[in-house]
Structure formats: structure tokens, C-alpha cells
Amino acid sequence: MSFTSLTGRTAVVTGAASGMGAATARLLAAHGVRVALLARREDRLKDLVAAIEADGGRAIAVAVDVTDAASVEAGAARVHTELGRVDLVVNAAGVMLPNPVDDGRMDEWTRMIDTNVTGALRIIRAFTADLVESAAGGATADLVNISSIGAHVPFPGYAVYGATKAALTHLSATLRTEFGPRDVRVTNIEPGLTDTELADHIDNPELGTDGQLGAMFDTIGSLSADEIADLIGYVASRPRHVNLRQIIVMPTRQA
Numbered sequence: 119m120s121f122t123s124l125t126g127r128t129a130v131v132t133g134a135a136s137g138m139g140a141a142t143a144r145l146l147a148a149h150g151v152r153v154a155l156l157a158r159r160e161d162r163l164k165d166l167v168a169a170i171e172a173d174g175g176r177a178i179a180v181a182v183d184v185t186d187a188a189s190v191e192a193g194a195a196r197v198h199t200e201l202g203r204v205d206l207v208v209n210a211a212g213v214m215l216p217n218p219v220d221d222g223r224m225d226e227w228t229r230m231i232d233t234n235v236t237g238a239l240r241i242i243r244a245f246t247a248d249l250v251e252s253a254a255g256g257a258t259a260d261l262v263n264i265s266s267i268g269a270h271v272p273f274p275g276y277a278v279y280g281a282t283k284a285a286l287t288h289l290s291a292t293l294r295t296e297f298g299p300r301d302v303r304v305t306n307i308e309p310g311l312t313d314t315e316l317a318d319h320i321d322n323p324e325l326g327t328d329g330q331l332g333a334m335f336d337t338i339g340s341l342s343a344d345e346i347a348d349l350i351g352y353v354a355s356r357p358r359h360v361n362l363r364q365i366i367v368m369p370t371r372q373a
Contacts, residue, residue, distance in 0.1 A: 310368025
């Protein structure tokens with residue numbers, strides 16, 4: 119699909135070292151967007167920058183830990199210095215660590231909340247002024263949050279993960295009441311089963327790719343990170359008065 123209206127925009131993509139974030143960065147850069155790649159794994163970011171530049175795109179690698187406020191602030195300062203004002207923010211950083219609540223894995227709970235919710239908020243705080251100023255100047259301005267179908271559909275073992283994604287979904291809805299009147303679009307995307315690295319972080323064999331999750335992949339199939347990126351490109355390329363506010367996307371066989 120051609121997204122010619124994206125040409126000339128400037129984007130920040132978190133979680134850009136892999137999965138949906140990396141795929142989104144590649145797609146945006148291929149359509150003329152200057153992209154700041156934010157993630158912790160700088161080596162992967164540099165490899166992706168090299169690939170994007172080899173294809174004629176423009177990108178910079180910015181090592182950022184969204185769970186660290188100072189890291190986000192330093193990363194935002196570098197983005198502004200090298201690329202200027204941002205008009206597209208994609209919150210794709212996330213972590214999924216399922217376990218039964220009665221296991222009491224406070225370490226996992228804290229990591230998911232601080233990445234999936236507070237991390238997204240840190241990025242939003244860092245670039246809100248950019249989005250508002252871009253829109254005020256007549257440009258298209260987008261905030262895209264990657265939530266999950268887990269925000270609505272409960273799965274055993276995923277209570278805290280689902281809660282973090284429900285929080286992000288509700289945050290997106292409320293932000294539309296604050297940003298929409300200033301012509302900043304907010305889109306919340308809730309993918310179903312998608313083939314990314316999230317599953318690799320699961321340490322419970324009953325819930326991971328050798329257990330429950332693997333059985334779902336075998337039975338249902340999955341979306342790809344590139345398919346989610348394509349959807350993000352479509353959302354951001356609509357006329358500036360059109361806000362695709364809430365999108366649930368799942369494999370056809372997923373109920």
C-alpha cells in the first residue's frame with residue numbers, strides 16, 4: 119500500500135529494536151518519514167538504521183529505557199537536536215510476563231506496569247508539546263498506542279498484563295478528549311495473536327510457546343509484525359480530520 123502523505127513527517131517509535139516497533143520504523147522510513155528509533159538494545163537499533171539508510175531512508179538510533187525518566191528525557195533531547203519537532207509518536211514498547219497472580223511475582227508486575235503504562239506516559243510527556251505545536255501549525259499530528267486484545271479478553275495467567283493494556287486503552291480514550299480539540303489524533307490499536315519476541319520473555323512453560331501460547335499459535339495462526347506496521351501506516355496517512363480512534367485486529371480464526 120502507498121502512503122505518500124507520510125513523506126516529510128518526523129516520527130518517534132519506541133520498542134524499535136524488534137517486533138512491531140522495528141517493522142513500523144522500517145515501513146515509515148520507506149515512505150519518507152524521518153524516524154527516531156528508541157529502545158534499550160542500541161546494537162539492534164544501529165543495525166536497523168543501517169538497513170534503513172541502505173534503502174534510502176533516514177533514521178537515528180537513540181538508546182532509551184522507557185522505565186527510566188532521565189533516559190527518556192535525554193533521548194527526547196537528542197531527537198529534538200537531530201530531527202527537530204516530532205509529529206508522529208508510536209508507543210510500541212511493551213513486555214508480556216504471564217504467571218498466575220497467586221505466584222506473587224511482584225518483579226514481573228512492576229516491570230509490566232512501568233513499561234506498558236508508565237513508560238508510555240513518559241514518552242507522551244516528552245513529545246506532547248511537539249504534537250500540539252505541529253497540529254497548531256496545520257500539520258498532521260498522531261499519537262499511536264499499541265495496546266492488546268488482552269485489554270478486553272481475559273486469559274488465565276495474564277491478569278496483570280491485561281490490566282496494563284486495559285489501562286493503556288483507557289488512557290488513549292481519555293487523551294482523545296484532551297488532544298482531539300487541538301487537532302492531535304490518538305489511535306489505540308489492539309492486536310490479537312501476533313508473532314513477536316514477547317513470547318520469548320515468558321518463563322512459565324505451561325503458558326509459553328511450549329504450552330498454552332504455542333497451542334494458540336498452532337490452532338489459530340498469527341498476525342505478523344509487518345501487518346501491524348501496515349495498519350499504523352494506514353492510520354497515520356489518513357486526512358488530518360480523520361481519526362481512526364480504536365482498532366482491534368486479530369487473526370481471522372481468533373474468536
